[in-house]
Amino acid sequence: MIVNDLPTKLLDGAYTKGEWSLENYLKKGGYQAAKKVLAMPRDPAANNIPALIEEVKKSNLRGRGGAGFPAGMKWQFIDYKAKKPRYLAVNCDESEPGTCKDRVVVTYNPHRVLEGILIACHVCGIEDAYIYIRGEFVVEFEHLVGAVAEAYAAGYFGSNAMGSGVRIDVTPHRGAGAYICGEETGLLSSLEGDRGYPKIKPPFPAVEGAWRSPTLINNTQTIALLPGIVNMGADAWAKIGPERNSGPMIYCLSGHIKKPGLFELTMDVTLRELVEQCGGGVLNDLKPKAIIPGGSSMPVLRVDGQPYTNAKGEQVTDNYDIRMDYDTLKNANTLLGSAAVIVMHERTCMVSALYNLIRFYHHESCGQCTPCREGSGWLEKILARIVRGEGKTEDIDGLLSVAGQMSGTTICLLADSAAMPAGAFITKFREEFVHFCKEKKSMVENAIRL
Ligand SMILES: Cc1cc2nc3c(=O)[nH]c(=O)nc-3n(C[C@H](O)[C@H](O)[C@H](O)COP(=O)(O)O)c2cc1C
Numbered sequence: 001m002i003v004n005d006l007p008t009k010l011l012d013g014a015y016t017k018g019e020w021s022l023e024n025y026l027k028k029g030g031y032q033a034a035k036k037v038l039a040m041p042r043d044p045a046a047n048n049i050p051a052l053i054e055e056v057k058k059s060n061l062r063g064r065g066g067a068g069f070p071a072g073m074k075w076q077f078i079d080y081k082a083k084k085p086r087y088l089a090v091n092c093d094e095s096e097p098g099t100c101k102d103r104v105v106v107t108y109n110p111h112r113v114l115e116g117i118l119i120a121c122h123v124c125g126i127e128d129a130y131i132y133i134r135g136e137f138v139v140e141f142e143h144l145v146g147a148v149a150e151a152y153a154a155g156y157f158g159s160n161a162m163g164s165g166v167r168i169d170v171t172p173h174r175g176a177g178a179y180i181c182g183e184e185t186g187l188l189s190s191l192e193g194d195r196g197y198p199k200i201k202p203p204f205p206a207v208e209g210a211w212r213s214p215t216l217i218n219n220t221q222t223i224a225l226l227p228g229i230v231n232m233g234a235d236a237w238a239k240i241g242p243e244r245n246s247g248p249m250i251y252c253l254s255g256h257i258k259k260p261g262l263f264e265l266t267m268d269v270t271l272r273e274l275v276e277q278c279g280g281g282v283l284n285d286l287k288p289k290a291i292i293p294g295g296s297s298m299p300v301l302r303v304d305g306q307p308y309t310n311a312k313g314e315q316v317t318d319n320y321d322i323r324m325d326y327d328t329l330k331n332a333n334t335l336l337g338s339a340a341v342i343v344m345h346e347r348t349c350m351v352s353a354l355y356n357l358i359r360f361y362h363h364e365s366c367g368q369c370t371p372c373r374e375g376s377g378w379l380e381k382i383l384a385r386i387v388r389g390e391g392k393t394e395d396i397d398g399l400l401s402v403a404g405q406m407s408g409t410t411i412c413l414l415a416d417s418a419a420m421p422a423g424a425f426i427t428k429f430r431e432e433f434v435h436f437c438k439e440k441k442s443m444v445e446n447a448i449r450l
């Protein structure tokens with residue numbers, strides 16, 4: 001079911017020139033939510049701050065950065081009474097292939113992000129916020145800097161933010177051009193001026209993050225959703241979409257699709273509806289074969305109706321009519337991730353598609369952990385051999401063995417991000433890998449080159 005007459009939207013006015021100005025944002029009721037929240041004193045005795053965290057928990061807001069972690073729960077981990085500075089880092093690195101939503105939110109609705117920052121900072125007792133924005137986002141960065149200047153001039157930020165008597169400052173910080181800087185601890189290393197190396201958790205950033213102080217890290221979209229929750233009230237917001245999967249979701253539709261783009265909907269939508277109704281169907285009216293539901297690191301779904309043998313040895317078929325929410329996709333052994341839906345049609349060679357994807361992960365591995373550095377390298381080397389027509393059928397189980405040894409053994413989840421798609425591609429399309437090894441060419445006639 002497609003529900004897009006949402007009471008609160010981040011993409012309102014997207015792609016309209018000038019939409020990003022403060023004047024326009026105020027016309028739409030902008031900064032009212034922040035005004036309401038900042039009017040509450042930061043007084044632990046008044047007990048209003050925990051009450052606000054309860055509101056976020058009640059809303060069922062789940063982080064839009066990939067893991068779908070409950071935002072209110074994360075906020076609760078920040079000790080706002082601690083005698084240390086606390087920081088907010090807004091993650092706008094957006095490097096996961098297929099994901100392209102934060103950049104649009106920041107370009108056309110930057111004040112919504114800034115309003116969300118004011119709310120998050122006040123609720124968690126934070127005075128300094130950073131927006132870590134991907135280095136390649138030039139126009140996006142300019143819009144953000146312009147909006148920050150407007151917000152300071154209006155007195156929303158600074159030593160007396162919105163007349164509240166508390167200081168809240170915000171600094172856009174340009175990223176260092178590496179996928180790994182989107183991983184939260186890598187981001188903090190980069191923000192501190194070091195190489196973007198991820199760090200072992202625990203301690204989690206909420207306890208010990210930037211400059212060894214408690215740091216809240218949320219995705220840009222997560223932060224931008226906050227004014228809507230305050231304006232509507234958590235109970236009403238929680239009712240948008242399926243239970244536990246509340247609020248608007250921005251689906252990024254790409255790949256072999258007639259109308260790629262962003263679609264802001266409730267999470268009631270099915271995969272088929274996204275492709276056929278939102279995306280206008282598959283390119284050249286071909287049949288869909290495989291769809292990655294949540295960014296390139298999430299396990300692919302096989303949607304051509306053909307059964308495959310899963311890890312338990314059962315014959316199963318993936319459901320093209322699956323509901324695109326966190327819980328339903330998890331139950332189907334994949335993940336919603338960043339809701340980046342990548343469509344591959346029937347002329348896609350799954351072997352070369354996986355090779356293409358693994359090259360990315362190998363290139364982006366920071367090299368600290370042996371299983372990730374060597375494992376992604378071996379996956380790439382073996383796949384290259386198969387694609388060159390020099391593979392042997394034993395290589396297929398070799399790939400699965402390497403992928404199996406990468407998961408759960410590293411500092412961050414980049415290794416899993418390579419291992420998960422490798423496992424799913426091979427398990428679900430094993431016949432294509434076998435054919436390539438035996439016949440020295442793709443099983444797909446007139447396969448498109450990736
Ligand atoms: C390799 C890797 C890359 C990531 N890249 C991003 C990214 O570009 N943007 C993002 O918001 N989260 C990214 N994440 C997730 C972050 O580590 C973190 O969980 C997220 O920013 C938290 O925000 P949320 O709770 O609002 O979802 C990445 C994670 C991993 C393991």
Ligand code: SF4
Binds near residue numbers: 365
């Ligand atoms: S898993 Fe990979 S990217 Fe993450 S810290 Fe280890 S080597 Fe670096």
